[in-house]
Amino acid sequence: MQDSRVAPENAAAEREHPAGTTDSAEKRGTQDTGHATPAPIRTTPPAEKSEEHEPDYPTGLKLFMIGLGLCFAVLCSNLDRSILGVATPQITTEFGSFGDIGWYGSAYLLTSCCSQMFFGKVYAHFDVKRIFLSALAVFEIGSVLCAAAPSSDCLIVGRAVAGLGATGISTGALLIISRSMPVSQRPKYTAMIGAAMGVRLPEKSRQDKAISWAQFARKLDLVGNIILLPAVVCLLLALQWGGTIYAWNNWRCILLLCIFGVVSLVWAVIQVRGGDNSTVPMRLLKIRSILAATWFAFCIFGMLFIQSYYVPIWFQAVGGDSAYTAGIKLLATTAEMTVFFPIAGLMTTAMGYYVPSMIAGSVVSAIASGLMLRFGVGTSTAYWAVALVLSGVGFGFGGQQCMMVPQTILQGDDIALGTSVIMFAETLSGSVFLAVSENVFETRLMRELTVRAPAANPAAVIANRASGLRSAMSKLYDPQTVDGILDSFVEALQPVWITGLVLAALSLIPWRDTVMIPDSAPIRVAISGGGLAGASLIRALLKYSHIDVHIFESSAAFKEAGMAVGVTRNALAALDLMGSSAAQCLERAGAVAMRGVRMLLAEGAGAGSVIDEADYTTSGGQRLTSIVHRADFLRELLADVPQERMHASKKLDRVEEGPGQSLTLHFADGTTHECDILVGADGIHSTVRKLVLGADDPAVSPRNSGMWTAMTLQPYAAAQASIGEDAVNFDDPYEHVWVGRASFLIHNLLGNGQLVQFVIAAKEDEAEGSDRWVRTVSAEEIRKTYQNWPPHLVKAVDSLLCQQPEHPAMYLWEHHIPARTYVSGPIAIMGDAAHATTPWQSSGGGMSLEDSLVLSTLLGRATTPAEARLALQAYDQVRRPRTQRIVESSRVTGAILTGADGLAQPYVKEPGTLLRRWDFIIDLDVEQHAKEAVELMDQLKREGTA
Numbered sequence: 001m002q003d004s005r006v007a008p009e010n011a012a013a014e015r016e017h018p019a020g021t022t023d024s025a026e027k028r029g030t031q032d033t034g035h036a037t038p039a040p041i042r043t044t045p046p047a048e049k050s051e052e053h054e055p056d057y058p059t060g061l062k063l064f065m066i067g068l069g070l071c072f073a074v075l076c077s078n079l080d081r082s083i084l085g086v087a088t089p090q091i092t093t094e095f096g097s098f099g100d101i102g103w104y105g106s107a108y109l110l111t112s113c114c115s116q117m118f119f120g121k122v123y124a125h126f127d128v129k130r131i132f133l134s135a136l137a138v139f140e141i142g143s144v145l146c147a148a149a150p151s152s153d154c155l156i157v158g159r160a161v162a163g164l165g166a167t168g169i170s171t172g173a174l175l176i177i178s179r180s181m182p183v184s185q186r187p188k189y190t191a192m193i194g195a196a197m198g199v200r201l202p203e204k205s206r207q208d209k210a211i212s213w214a215q216f217a218r219k220l221d222l223v224g225n226i227i228l229l230p231a232v233v234c235l236l237l238a239l240q241w242g243g244t245i246y247a248w249n250n251w252r253c254i255l256l257l258c259i260f261g262v263v264s265l266v267w268a269v270i271q272v273r274g275g276d277n278s279t280v281p282m283r284l285l286k287i288r289s290i291l292a293a294t295w296f297a298f299c300i301f302g303m304l305f306i307q308s309y310y311v312p313i314w315f316q317a318v319g320g321d322s323a324y325t326a327g328i329k330l331l332a333t334t335a336e337m338t339v340f341f342p343i344a345g346l347m348t349t350a351m352g353y354y355v356p357s358m359i360a361g362s363v364v365s366a367i368a369s370g371l372m373l374r375f376g377v378g379t380s381t382a383y384w385a386v387a388l389v390l391s392g393v394g395f396g397f398g399g400q401q402c403m404m405v406p407q408t409i410l411q412g413d414d415i416a417l418g419t420s421v422i423m424f425a426e427t428l429s430g431s432v433f434l435a436v437s438e439n440v441f442e443t444r445l446m447r448e449l450t451v452r453a454p455a456a457n458p459a460a461v462i463a464n465r466a467s468g469l470r471s472a473m474s475k476l477y478d479p480q481t482v483d484g485i486l487d488s489f490v491e492a493l494q495p496v497w498i499t500g501l502v503l504a505a506l507s508l509i510p511w512r513d514t515v516m517i518p519d520s521a522p523i524r525v526a527i528s529g530g531g532l533a534g535a536s537l538i539r540a541l542l543k544y545s546h547i548d549v550h551i552f553e554s555s556a557a558f559k560e561a562g563m564a565v566g567v568t569r570n571a572l573a574a575l576d577l578m579g580s581s582a583a584q585c586l587e588r589a590g591a592v593a594m595r596g597v598r599m600l601l602a603e604g605a606g607a608g609s610v611i612d613e614a615d616y617t618t619s620g621g622q623r624l625t626s627i628v629h630r631a632d633f634l635r636e637l638l639a640d641v642p643q644e645r646m647h648a649s650k651k652l653d654r655v656e657e658g659p660g661q662s663l664t665l666h667f668a669d670g671t672t673h674e675c676d677i678l679v680g681a682d683g684i685h686s687t688v689r690k691l692v693l694g695a696d697d698p699a700v701s702p703r704n705s706g707m708w709t710a711m712t713l714q715p716y717a718a719a720q721a722s723i724g725e726d727a728v729n730f731d732d733p734y735e736h737v738w739v740g741r742a743s744f745l746i747h748n749l750l751g752n753g754q755l756v757q758f759v760i761a762a763k764e765d766e767a768e769g770s771d772r773w774v775r776t777v778s779a780e781e782i783r784k785t786y787q788n789w790p791p792h793l794v795k796a797v798d799s800l801l802c803q804q805p806e807h808p809a810m811y812l813w814e815h816h817i818p819a820r821t822y823v824s825g826p827i828a829i830m831g832d833a834a835h836a837t838t839p840w841q842s843s844g845g846g847m848s849l850e851d852s853l854v855l856s857t858l859l860g861r862a863t864t865p866a867e868a869r870l871a872l873q874a875y876d877q878v879r880r881p882r883t884q885r886i887v888e889s890s891r892v893t894g895a896i897l898t899g900a901d902g903l904a905q906p907y908v909k910e911p912g913t914l915l916r917r918w919d920f921i922i923d924l925d926v927e928q929h930a931k932e933a934v935e936l937m938d939q940l941k942r943e944g945t946a
């Protein structure tokens with residue numbers, strides 16, 4: 001038996017498709033089987049044209065005050081980060097604490113890094129303004145402790161407290177920006193970070209959500225955060241001691257590194273298993289742009305921290321400058337940063353891309369780091385000034401722009417989490433590379449001193465390494481030894497500069513993976529149809545600011561009729577890849593993850609035996625399927641879609657090509673809408689399919705498969721009483737599939753386990769190929785169909801479906817003739833409009849989600865309407881073969897599951913083989929599938945420009 005299994009079609013959720021109408025959703029709402037409650041979501045009043053307006057963002061003076069306040073707060077925390085580099089040599093001289101240098105920077109960065117995720121989570125769950133102000137207070141307390149510190153130890157504690165507050169300030173500032181203005185405005189404001197004064201945050205605080213302390217601790221990943229701290233401390237201690245105080249092979253160093261390794265491993269396991277509650281949610285790192293931005297931040301900030309600590313040391317120790325003079329000289333870097341942060345922000349806003357600024361940042365930083373390799377005794381002012389200015393320009397270009405990535409591609413609470421992940425990388429890199437630099441510097445200095453200044457006492461040299469080294473050494477040693485000491489310093493700084501150079505170069509690596517987001521010339525995309533396909537597509541497209549997407553639904557409300565839909569592993573993966581919050585939709589919609597699926601024989605010899613079975617554990621811990629209420633799922637998919645982009649009562653009637661290859665959509669109410677790309681997600685009766693294939697194409701019409709289905713949704717307790725406690729058990733949720741003779745039954749759980757869906761289906765040969773969409777089935781016919789089934793199911797069918805004389809039922813339809821294409825020029829079809837299928841393999845909705853992922857990924861890469869057409873072509877070529885194979889497979893599976901023509905017999909005779917029919921569907925590497933589509937689009941682009 002293969003281990004990658006999933007539930008078969010639960011044939012569950014119901015829809016009705018009255019013949020002769022294209023407005024199926026509305027009809028489904030009224031002709032539903034009566035058990036589901038269609039959930040209207042939002043509608044917009046009919047409008048002549050789609051008008052953009054930004055919701056609820058503060059403007060004018062209020063926005064200015066927010067900006068100003070944030071600027072002041074962030075200025076303080078950033079100043080605190082960098083100012084210590086200049087003051088460190090003086091401080092160590094005063095406290096006689098040269099061994100603590102690494103800790104001054106690292107203590108700040110360590111608490112900063114370990115609390116990064118904590119703040120990300122806290123901001124995601126509590127009132128942003130209060131948390132921001134509390135962080136500011138903590139930062140001030142830390143700063144006062146530092147200012148009044150009587151000893152080196154007290155200073156380190158103060159630095160740690162200040163680091164904690166500073167993290168809350170910077171994470172909060174970016175979050176406040178993301179909630180105070182539209183994405184197109186964020187780059188320039190991110191560059192001029194601003195404040196909390198009078199902030200009215202559009203998103204309500206979630207403090208009112210009642211959560212227990214245990215949940216609270218889990219949500220904040222307290223265990224993960226507590227574990228991370230000792231891990232990093234062990235690493236820093238090992239780096240501080242190794243090769244300087246103790247040899248690297250000393251047991252202390254080895255022990256520290258071992259503890260670091262083991263604890264880090266435990267932390268990593270906690271992160272992987274913690275899902276969304278972990279400090280670094282893996283699903284965020286799976287988004288390549290976030291991973292790329294995290295890597296970029298790790299490298300570029302590592303370089304910055306190294307330079308901001310060691311350039312002052314070079315000025316003071318080798319150049320003989322005072323801390324004050326070194327600070328003034330360092331302004332060459334900080335002033336450029338201050339100038340280039342906003343320039344980069346404006347550049348990104350103007351170009352609509354943040355990647356060019358990041359690339360420029362890496363390149364210029366690498367040049368600056370390279371120039372530092374020539375820092376020596378007597379380096380000219382012009383030389384060091386150029387190096388420092390370039391360093392500031394480079395960091396100014398790139399440093400803030402990586403923060404644009406989560407703000408641009410994530411939504412809702414994920415922005416805070418994504419920002420925290422990147423800032424975590426920044427601070428972790430700072431604390432690690434400061435310790436690394438300190439280690440390589442001291443080790444090399446010792447070595448160089450023995451060669452270049454053998455007469456010098458290394459301890460005395462290091463104690464005076466701060467300001468005035470030359471004059472202090474001149475009092476102790478002859479001029480030749482003093483020169484040797486200074487040369488040793490210059491040489492010892494070489495590995496430090498090289499580390500910075502390598503980091504700057506490494507920051508360039510992931511730029512190809514960072515989404516290029518243009519927003520100056522939006523591509524106008526219109527989606528016709530607001531079912532699962534259309535809703536998931538608009539959600540996926542919203543993250544691209546260069547796509548102006550609108551969705552048009554013929555019904556008066558965006559709603560789903562029917563009961564449950566099974567979201568199989570491949571569909572879950574597609575949701576994950578579309579963005580974290582898409583996957584969270586399922587959770588919020590009360591989806592129940594099935595532990596397993598069991599397929600049993602209902603009639604004939606061997607009735608009651610298991611034909612096939614799979615569960616979570618036999619699938620190697622991989623997810624199988626989650627059952628979700630359709631209306632709840634649709635509501636959550638559309639929850640974050642701005643109202644002005646959703647248009648109800650807009651039945652697409654016809655489409656005209658306008659000037660410049662644009663399209664004019666004409667709606668039944670006489671209104672129009674202009675777009676560049678039209679995606680038909682208008683279901684099995686698709687109007688757009690006719691446009692793509694031509695009204696006379698035989699593949700335009702779907703076909704009645706000759707099977708009807710009836711279903712009911714019952715409260716958990718009632719269903720359990722009818723079906724039996726073994727079969728209906730929320731603690732061990734299994735989907736049960738019963739294969740009969742020309743009949744079928746399935747039941748599963750949804751609604752957070754509060755509801756049970758119970759579905760029957762049967763073959764009706766004379767209906768096959770007819771134009772009938774719905775029928776009623778009498779209690780008598782149902783009883784007769786199921787009379788030879790196991791007694792407990794006969795009883796369940798009777799009590800759940802036969803209490804009324806008649807029950808509504810629907811026929812299952814499919815696109816029996818495959819479409820020759822899904823695309824014609826700027827028009828494409830997706831979901832049931834492209835590949836309506838019988839529901840036997842739980843795949844119609846899953847295919848829609850895969851369509852949305854692939855289509856949105858491709859459109860997201862298009863920068864012009866012409867490229868968007870190429871995106872559609874790539875979509876067609878990649879999606880058509882797979883989806884049409886699934887439609888055909890589902891047709892055959894239906895015959896097997898209803899026991900028609902003895903097709904089930906081979907599977908009954910050889911148990912453990914039936915579920916293999918699902919393998920090619922659920923085992924798809926969805927990410928790779930989307931990647932193939934992207935490669936194809938790139939190829940089409942190359943061919944087009946060749």
Ligand SMILES: Cc1cc2nc3c(=O)[nH]c(=O)nc-3n(C[C@H](O)[C@H](O)[C@H](O)COP(=O)(O)OP(=O)(O)OC[C@H]3O[C@@H](n4cnc5c(N)ncnc54)[C@H](O)[C@@H]3O)c2cc1C
Binds near residue numbers: 012564653
């Ligand atoms: C009984 C049954 C059980 C199923 N079970 C599963 C399952 O377990 N798992 C699974 O993955 N899939 C399942 N499916 C399939 C799945 O439900 C569909 O594939 C999916 O809902 C298709 O979504 P869609 O958005 O493409 O189409 P629809 O949901 O039909 O939405 C199309 C929308 O377009 C609107 N529209 C139509 N014409 C126009 C127009 N001219 N202008 C504007 N709007 C228009 C309609 O009103 C409707 O809202 C099942 C299907 C059935 C019938």
